[in-house]
Amino acid sequence: DSHRLARRVLRGMFATRQEYHAVRDKAAIERHVDVLTKLASRGVLETSGEATHQDTVLVTWTLGKLLEMASVRPGHWQHFCRQVPSVLPLLVQAAMVMPEETVEAAVRLLSCSFVAVQSRSASGPEVSAQSPQRARKAKPAVAGPQARKQRAGKGETGPESDSTDESEEEGKASGVAKGMAMGDEPVNVVMEHAMVEGFLRKLALEFRAQGVRKEACRLVEGMWRHSSPAKRLELLKRMMPLVPELPSFGQNSRQLLQTLGSIVQEVDGEEQEAVLLELAETVTRLIKEESLVVAHHPNACIYRALHRIVELEGYYLESKPCLICNNAEIPFGMHKLDSLKAEAKFTDSTQLVKLICAQTIQRFTVTMTDVRLKPVKTINLYYNNKPVADVTELRGKWHLWKKTATLELTPEQLEASVDLTIPIVATNIL
Numbered sequence: 001d002s003h004r005l006a007r008r009v010l011r012g013m014f015a016t017r018q019e020y021h022a023v024r025d026k027a028a029i030e031r032h033v034d035v036l037t038k039l040a041s042r043g044v045l046e047t048s049g050e051a052t053h054q055d056t057v058l059v060t061w062t063l064g065k066l067l068e069m070a071s072v073r074p075g076h077w078q079h080f081c082r083q084v085p086s087v088l089p090l091l092v093q094a095a096m097v098m099p100e101e102t103v104e105a106a107v108r109l110l111s112c113s114f115v116a117v118q119s120r121s122a123s124g125p126e127v128s129a130q131s132p133q134r135a136r137k138a139k140p141a142v143a144g145p146q147a148r149k150q151r152a153g154k155g156e157t158g159p160e161s162d163s164t165d166e167s168e169e170e171g172k173a174s175g176v177a178k179g180m181a182m183g184d185e186p187v188n189v190v191m192e193h194a195m196v197e198g199f200l201r202k203l204a205l206e207f208r209a210q211g212v213r214k215e216a217c218r219l220v221e222g223m224w225r226h227s228s229p230a231k232r233l234e235l236l237k238r239m240m241p242l243v244p245e246l247p248s249f250g251q252n253s254r255q256l257l258q259t260l261g262s263i264v265q266e267v268d269g270e271e272q273e274a275v276l277l278e279l280a281e282t283v284t285r286l287i288k289e290e291s292l293v294v295a296h297h298p299n300a301c302i303y304r305a306l307h308r309i310v311e312l313e314g315y316y317l318e319s320k321p322c323l324i325c326n327n328a329e330i331p332f333g334m335h336k337l338d339s340l341k342a343e344a345k346f347t348d349s350t351q352l353v354k355l356i357c358a359q360t361i362q363r364f365t366v367t368m369t370d371v372r373l374k375p376v377k378t379i380n381l382y383y384n385n386k387p388v389a390d391v392t393e394l395r396g397k398w399h400l401w402k403k404t405a406t407l408e409l410t411p412e413q414l415e416a417s418v419d420l421t422i423p424i425v426a427t428n429i430l
Contacts (some may be wrong), residue, residue, distance in 0.1 A: 025069055025076040030064045033080075045093040051146035053233050053383075053404050057421045059098060063091075070112040081113040088113060092193050095203060101422050107203055108213040113186065114222025123148055123241050187227050191234060201242060204251045204256045213252065218257040224263045229272070236263075236275045244284050293312035330353040339430075345392050353429045354391040362423040366407060367415045379407040379416065393426060401430055 014020040036045075044051045051059070068079035070093065081087060088110065095106040141339060190196060203216035220239070224232060239260070246253040260279070267276045294300060299317045306312070341360060345352045366379055382401040394400055404424060408415040 003308040016417065021073055022076055025073055026080065028069060029066065029077065031091075032066050033084070033087050035062050036087070038092075040090055040093065045090065045097055047097060047228050051098070053402055053420075053422065053424060055255060056102065060105065060421055061103045065095065065103060067105050067109055067112075070109055074112050077109075077112055078114075081186055088186055088189050091191050092190060092195060092199055096195050099422055100176050100209070103203070103207070103211065104212050104215070107212055107219065110190075111215045111219045111222060114226050115218050115409060146229045156193065172340060187223050188232050188335060190223065191238070197238060197241070200239065204259075205242065205245070205252055207252075210255070211253045221262060223264070229269055233269070233271050233275065234266075236272065236279070240275065240279065240282075243279060244286065247286055256286050332360075332423075334363075334365075343391055345395070347395070350430055352391045352395060354388065355427050355429065358385065358425055358427050360423050361420070363417065363419050364405065364407075365417040369414075375411060376409055379409065381405045381407070381418070382430040383424055383428065385425060385427050387427060394428060394430070 007330055010024065011017075011020050014023070026274060035058070038057060041356050042055075044055045044059065066077070079296055091106045092112050095110070096108065120187055139335045193199070195388065200216070201219070204213055205215055207216070220235070224235060227235060242256070243260075246257065264276050264279065267273055302317060337353060340355050342354045344354070361383075368376060381404040384394070384401050386400055388394060405418045406422065409416055
């Protein structure tokens with residue numbers, strides 16, 4: 001395998017596995033960040049819902065690859081963010097305008113940029129790595145055959161024996177990966193972003209997925225710990241407008257409240273203490289107001305009486321449940337197109353279908369009954385969200401359609417399926 005041989009040659013150029021991973025990760029991160037930069041220059045990350053399906057899939061795939069490296073060796077990702085902080089605004093922008101499936105990867109990458117990394121356990125995955133500068137200072141790189149001779153002198157037999165001392169090298173480097181001092185520059189880049197207030201509101205409070213809210217709050221904690229006193233004060237002031245709105249978000253505000261409780265324990269300085277006092281007064285007032293609402297609720301006495309004889313949680317007597325706390329996701333299901341379409345039109349090579357209503361689609365399955373007369377080699381799937389009275393209005397207007405996927409069929413193949421990386425919302429299908 002050419003890739004395996006290339007990795008072996010590259011591995012032989014470095015004295016330690018840490019140097020090898022540092023150089024390889026740096027090159028991979030730069031390549032993926034360059035993809036994001038080019039997409040941003042084309043305006044893909046500017047407006048919500050304007051990106052094509054192909055661009056959205058590319059952004060999702062790129063963020064997934066970056067997250068994979070940042071999860072395995074976070075020290076390298078943090079080092080890159082410290083050297084190139086301009087990548088952080090791209091992640092903030094992606095988290096704000098990309099679909100829900102892409103948001104989590106962007107937020108987790110931002111969180112990995114600031115949150116201290118746990119040291120590697122004996123049986124856990126590799127999470128410790130040495131920065132390139134520290135690795136070069138610790139031991140100079142030895143090229144090719146000379147490196148192999150030196151390793152052989154230490155009792156190694158070749159590339160296959162690299163894993164024997166891997167745990168020892170990683171153990172020495174665990175102190176570096178445990179947490180880098182990111183400095184003020186990366187924090188400034190995030191704090192100065194025009195959408196940072198909306199970012200905190202959307203991802204730490206409004207977002208439906210609990211995992212995203214937790215990662216957003218971990219990002220806030222990480223920024224707090226890497227900030228100077230002046231930036232800590234600014235971060236507190238940015239979060240203060242969100243506090244009076246916490247009751248309207250119900251249980252979604254739990255993670256942000258826990259984060260506030262964690263960071264206020266490290267408040268230092270008169271200005272920070274003044275903001276903390278204002279925060280405490282606001283929270284106390286909110287608790288009093290909400291306690292009065294609960295106490296004077298028409299069913300409050302019934303709940304108290306029932307609580308003495310049954311152990312049930314929740315307000316089960318309410319006819320109007322909280323829309324935030326009960327926003328359950330509807331699972332996907334397989335449906336025949338005939339049950340979803342309002343009308344259909346045909347041409348020699350296309351089928352245009354207008355759906356009854358907008359549908360979120362994650363998977364396509366195409367089945368053909370007879371391909372002997374006219375074999376089909378390729379099926380292209382398109383969609384759009386343009387409301388029309390008659391689907392024939394869209395015939396021939398290719399600029400209104402967005403290509404979703406292409407299915408390649410072999411001879412005699414009667415069925416083909418495609419799973420979409422990002423679900424689409426469509427009212428018309430071609």
